[in-house]
């Protein structure tokens with residue numbers, strides 16, 4: 001048996017200590033950030049809440065996910081987002097239908113809606129991020145002017161997923177519309193009243209088509225599910241944007 005201070009035993013102890021330090025370091029860092037013992041810029045600190053106005057960074061999807069999962073965080077982020085909305089009471093209307101922690105969206109931060117519509121907080125928060133960081137930048141870049149108005153086909157509807165083939169009977173699967181987590185958008189209107197219509201302008205390589213494709217791709221950054229004309233015939237005339245559920249970008 002080797003003596004207590006043999007080189008192999010010391011090596012083992014050193015290795016053990018190194019592993020302990022290696023495993024403890026991230027925990028210590030997380031604790032220090034959480035406790036405010038050390039401060040780092042907001043965009044690199046996972047514990048500071050989502051700021052809709054902040055330029056998206058590497059932690060944005062984590063913060064957005066966290067805010068959308070906790071109603072109080074979601075409402076706080078929404079209140080500072082610049083969206084125009086009224087509170088709306090929770091409602092349960094049937095099996096798998098109804099909404100909780102929703103708002104009646106009256107308008108975006110810098111655009112009007114064709115009519116007010118009820119959206120869950122999490123979907124509204126995704127909308128706020130999309131409008132500010134994807135939709136309006138795409139409009140300015142591709143069209144030279146921001147979008148002044150959105151024409152939508154509605155959000156809340158107690159119904160099943162519309163697959164097209166079995167639309168009459170429904171698919172047997174509740175749509176995200178049934179919980180006010182989805183919004184269908186058919187057209188975008190410029191300040192000069194020129195309309196960019198999903199059904200008419202999606203294809204081609206003109207400025208309108210490029211704008212629509214940027215708006216669609218940008219929605220995939222902030223919503224969980226995005227479906228457009230390339231997905232199926234049911235979506236030939238609108239973008240379906242939803243929060244929660246499976247990730248899809250078609």
Ligand SMILES: [Zn+2]
Pocket residue numbers: 177182183184239240241
């Ligand atoms: Zn839809």
